[in-house]
Amino acid sequence: MKKLTILCDADDTIQELTVHWLAELNRKYNYNVKKEDVTSWDITKAYPELTPDEVLEPLYSNEFWSKTTPIDGSSYYLEKLVKDGHRILIVTASNPETFGAKTKKLMEMFPFLSKEQIIREDNKQRIMGDILIDDGVHNLIGGRYKKFLFNQPNNSKFNEQEYDITRVYSWKDIYERISNLVA
Ligand SMILES: [Mg+2]
Structure with a gap:
């Protein structure tokens, strides 16, 4: 695989x-x-x-x-992807002032990630990877990675098909699509 x-x-x-x-x-x-x-x-x-x-x-x-909370299924399926041998990098556009608190909370919610796997970056197109999963269309457009748009009300009006972007609806959906890609 x-x-x-x-x-x-x-x-x-x-x-x-x-x-x-x-x-x-x-x-x-x-x-x-x-x-x-x-x-x-x-x-x-x-x-x-x-x-x-x-x-x-x-x-x-x-x-x-x-006080933030995990999205349904994100912890369970991210950990499954780690166990399948994939390398996970969390890439987040963040205020430097609160990046520490945000990282701390992310590591509590996703204890299988290390702090080196949490990256602050405003221009995600600069980061190398095979796939980006993101709800912000501006992070996907122009990237050299495969693009999964995480369905949210903020992107509901966006026509992903014009940009070769796949809309995904849940973490189970993401896990199944990635498993199919590498099978
Ligand atoms: Mg986002």
Whole structure:
């Protein structure tokens, strides 16, 4: 079986970000925005009365990152991919200020990963790998890797077929597709 280098996004691909982010803003500013309402990458559009700084503020809090949770099935299937012999690299665009807290939480949620496997990088196209799994279309377009778009409301309007990108719907779906690729 072929062994792959699998690049994998963190936010909203292996860990829930948007649900916690919205919960924080909804609580603080008394809104009721739901994840399904956020159908573009720019979350500030969901809070037109708030300033961009107010919307982004939670992302600069270490405590906020300590409260994030794994996406359904991500830990189980990532560990299965590791056991199958693949090399996993988590590639995340992150604020340097909170990257430590985020890494710490990721290592708690995914204890089979080491800190060397968690990379902060804004331009993911610079990283070499066989596949990138990501919910952000801007990370997939132009990359030399095979592209799996993790289905989320923020990318629901994107036509992945125009870009040779495969939309994936769950971690079970991802695991089965990768297993088929290397069989
Ligand atoms: Mg993401």
